[in-house]
Amino acid sequence: MPNYKDIEYTLKRSRRKTSSIYVERDGSISVLVPQQLSEKEIEAMIEQKRYQIYSHLAQWEDANTKRVYREFVNGEGFYYLGRNYKLEIVTNQEVPLKLKNGCFRLRKKNLPRAKEAFVEFYKEKGRKRILDRVEYFRKLLDVEPNEIKIMDLQNRWGSWTPKGNVNFHWKTMMAPLTIIDYIIAHELTHLIHPNHSDAFWNELDKIMPDYVQRKAWLKLNGAGMDL
Numbered sequence: 001m002p003n004y005k006d007i008e009y010t011l012k013r014s015r016r017k018t019s020s021i022y023v024e025r026d027g028s029i030s031v032l033v034p035q036q037l038s039e040k041e042i043e044a045m046i047e048q049k050r051y052q053i054y055s056h057l058a059q060w061e062d063a064n065t066k067r068v069y070r071e072f073v074n075g076e077g078f079y080y081l082g083r084n085y086k087l088e089i090v091t092n093q094e095v096p097l098k099l100k101n102g103c104f105r106l107r108k109k110n111l112p113r114a115k116e117a118f119v120e121f122y123k124e125k126g127r128k129r130i131l132d133r134v135e136y137f138r139k140l141l142d143v144e145p146n147e148i149k150i151m152d153l154q155n156r157w158g159s160w161t162p163k164g165n166v167n168f169h170w171k172t173m174m175a176p177l178t179i180i181d182y183i184i185a186h187e188l189t190h191l192i193h194p195n196h197s198d199a200f201w202n203e204l205d206k207i208m209p210d211y212v213q214r215k216a217w218l219k220l221n222g223a224g225m226d227l
């Protein structure tokens, strides 16, 4: 792998006329340049973007230090509503996954598709609980959301569209109830203020005066809540 000073990168040449530097999902750096660019020119470009590269790397580390890769084995812990439950693999069960006697019980024949079983579990629970809480905050904020979906939003907890559709990540169900409420109230407040202006935070503050603590909790612990 080529490196320039302390920055190690993968070089990719393309037919494009412009150069770009990316921090990939795994934290590695890719440098994409036109076919003809010389090594000297590449190094000059990296030097020029050194500060940006470092700030991107810092952001990446921030988001990934708490990233946990869980294994679907007996005893591994999985979150639901802010609590950690141990996994138990069972042979006989009528559903792929359920919470029983303080354990997540996964049916053995679903083991090859264990992640899907968990995602489905969170989605199903989310459809009930999140919709209930949307209804509660909708009234407080006096907004009319259109369609509510529980889905995979990659690195976001929630999203919304100008048409008033609001989406929540199924991972939301791993968080404690107070944090789920924050995520819901946050997205619904966007139906009034589309950005993160002072007006947006003031509006949220009216219905959730301790939103700052909840937001901080999510920033600190959110990356650890994943499959």
Ligand SMILES: [Zn+2]
Binding pocket: 186, 190, 196
């Ligand atoms: Zn937002």
